[in-house]
C-alpha cells in the first residue's frame with residue numbers, strides 16, 4: 001500500500017483510507033487567486049475575494065469542541081489574585097490535563113491532549129514581579145508536566161527528573177515562581193516523546209506585562225500550530241489557534257487607525273519553521289516582547305518552534321486584508337485569514 005504523506009494528499013493521487021480520506025475531501029484543491037483570474041477574464045459578474053475554505057463551506061463544530069478560535073483570540077486569563085503581607089500580588093490558576101477528542105477539520109477527529117479542554121490552553125496573563133502559583137492536576141491517561149518559559153528556579157522548570165518531575169495520571173503539583181521577565185512567553189508539556197506531547201495539544205501562551213503596562217490596543221493572541229492526523233510525523237493541516245481557515249470564514253474585525261497588537265507564538269511541531277505575513281501594511285516586531293524597541297519594521301516574520309514575538313501596527317485603509325503563513329503549503333492547508341478593517 002502506498003505510504004500516506006501530506007504531499008500525496010496534496011497531489012490528489014491517493015487511494016482513500018481513514019481520516020486521511022476525509023481530509024482529502026475537506027481540504028480545498030482550488031486556489032484563492034483562481035476566482036480573481038476568472039473575474040479578470042469576465043467570467044464572473046460579482047466580486048469574489050477568493051476565500052479559501054473547507055470544501056462546501058463546511059466548518060467544525062466549535063460548540064462540541066468547547067472552544068472557538070474567535071474567542072481564543074481575545075481571551076486573556078488573569079487568574080485570581082491575593083496579596084502577601086508584604087504587598088506582593090499572588091496570582092493563581094488551576095490547569096488540568098485531559099485527553100479529549102476534538103474536530104480539527106470537518107469530519108476529522110483528533111485524539112488530542114489538552115490543558116483545560118482547549119487548544120491552545122488558556123492564555124495566562126500577569127504583570128512583571130507578581131508571584132505566580134499554578135496548580136496542575138493531571139486528568140490524562142499519560143504523564144505530563146507544565147514547562148514555563150521565563151526565569152524561575154530549576155525545581156519549577158517542569159521537566160522530568162527535576163523538582164516534581166513527571167506528574168502521573170491522577171497526580172498534581174504546584175508550580176510557583178515570580179513573573180520574570182516582562183515579555184511574551186509560552187508553556188508546554190515537557191514529557192518524552194516531546195514532539196508527541198506538544199503536537200497533541202499541550203501548550204499555551206504566557207504573557208508577562210511590563211509593570212507599567214503597554215499602550216492600549218486591540219490585543220489578539222495567535223498560537224501557530226498544526227495537526228498530524230495520520231501519525232506520519234508531518235502535519236496535514238495548519239492554523240493559528242487550531243482550526244484551519246477559521247479567520248477566513250469569519251474575518252477578524254478591527255478598526256482603522258487603532259493600534260493592533262498580536263501576541264504571536266509558534267508551537268508548530270514537525271516543521272522546522274513557521275511564519276506570519278500581513279497584507280497591505282507593515283508592522284513593528286518585538287522579538288519575545290522583551291524590549292520596547294522593535295527589531296524591525298516588516299510585513300513577514302519567521303519563527304522556529306518556541307519563538308514568539310509581539311507585532312504592532314495601525315491599518316491606514318478600510319477593507320479586507322489577508323494574513324497567513326508565507327509558506328504557501330501551510331497557507332493552502334489552513335493557515336490563512338482576513339482582517340476586516342472598518
Ligand SMILES: [Cu+2]
Nearest residue numbers: 144189191197
Ligand atoms: Cu505531556
